[in-house]
Amino acid sequence: MGNKSNNLLLGALEMLVLKALLTEDRHGWGISKRLKQISSGTFTLNVGSLYPALYRLEKKGFVESYAAVSEKGRDARFYRLLPKGKAQLEDQTANWREFSVAVEAVLSSQS
Amino acid sequence: MGNKSNNLLLGALEMLVLKALLTEDRHGWGISKRLKQISSGTFTLNVGSLYPALYRLEKKGFVESYAAVSEKGRDARFYRLLPKGKAQLEDQTANWREFSVAVEAVLSSQS
DNA sequence: CACTTATATTACGTTATTCGAAACATCTAA
DNA sequence: TTAGATGTTTCGAATAACGTAATATAAGTG
Numbered sequence: 001m002g003n004k005s006n007n008l009l010l011g012a013l014e015m016l017v018l019k020a021l022l023t024e025d026r027h028g029w030g031i032s033k034r035l036k037q038i039s040s041g042t043f044t045l046n047v048g049s050l051y052p053a054l055y056r057l058e059k060k061g062f063v064e065s066y067a068a069v070s071e072k073g074r075d076a077r078f079y080r081l082l083p084k085g086k087a088q089l090e091d092q093t094a095n096w097r098e099f100s101v102a103v104e105a106v107l108s109s110q111s
Numbered sequence: 112m113g114n115k116s117n118n119l120l121l122g123a124l125e126m127l128v129l130k131a132l133l134t135e136d137r138h139g140w141g142i143s144k145r146l147k148q149i150s151s152g153t154f155t156l157n158v159g160s161l162y163p164a165l166y167r168l169e170k171k172g173f174v175e176s177y178a179a180v181s182e183k184g185r186d187a188r189f190y191r192l193l194p195k196g197k198a199q200l201e202d203q204t205a206n207w208r209e210f211s212v213a214v215e216a217v218l219s220s221q222s
Numbered sequence: 223c224a225c226t227t228a229t230a231t232t233a234c235g236t237t238a239t240t241c242g243a244a245a246c247a248t249c250t251a252a
Numbered sequence: 253t254t255a256g257a258t259g260t261t262t263c264g265a266a267t268a269a270c271g272t273a274a275t276a277t278a279a280g281t282g
Contacts, residue, residue: 010121042213102153
């Protein structure tokens with residue numbers, strides 16, 4: 001990742017990437033732009049984190065990739081979310097929410 | 112960590128530990144119980160994660176430890192939050208919140 | 223024309239955290 | 253006496269994320 005103070009993203013990166021692919025196929029660069037935009041700049045993905053995450057997701061059967069030409073006319077590798085990846089996204093999302101509720105409960109606890 | 116589906120905790124553990132020490136000194140075991148309780152069971156800390164985290168925090172000057180007898184009459188190592196650790200807790204809390212807001216923005220985005 | 227910026231990907235080694243597990247010790251309760 | 257609760261230490265393995273560098277081409281600017 002790479003928001004100023006670093007590694008809270010751990011484990012959430014793959015979930016965010018999957019989410020970025022939910023509505024349409026995107027290439028790595030496009031995923032990066034998309035997440036940056038939706039998070040209002042909080043997420044500025046490091047290429048050294050993003051692409052390896054994509055390879056892992058493909059290896060696990062959550063996404064598949066294909067070569068195509070980008071909107072800007074460049075060669076790019078697009079990723080498509082597969083059913084297994086969609087299920088994974090749902091799992092991770094539910095899990096993330098449970099987790100963040102628990103963290104917030106701790107952070108806001110008195111005494 | 113060790114909630115059923117694992118490692119979203121990454122990076123947040125130290126923050127949670129610091130928070131557990133905000134109101135009173137505790138020993139490792141007590142921190143574990145405390146976090147489990149407040150999170151309604153979501154956080155069941157792995158000792159192999161917790162104690163190393165404590166050592167790191169002490170090394171960084173965020174906490175200091177001392178030997179004392181626990182409520183149950185056992186020898187234990189208590190940890191006290193230091194001013195530097197309190198400042199760190201505040202930083203990490205603000206950061207966590209920014210981060211989780213951004214994650215939620217991505218997860219709930221349409222289109 | 224030369225240069226920079228934007229687009230896009232690959233690859234590498236390092237660092238750090240977390241996990242799981244095992245081992246040790248003592249006290250209390252069944 | 254056996255198990256369970258309390259409490260700590262330490263190890264190796266796995267893995268994710270980081271920073272960085274290299275590569276390539278297109279478009280725009282001076």
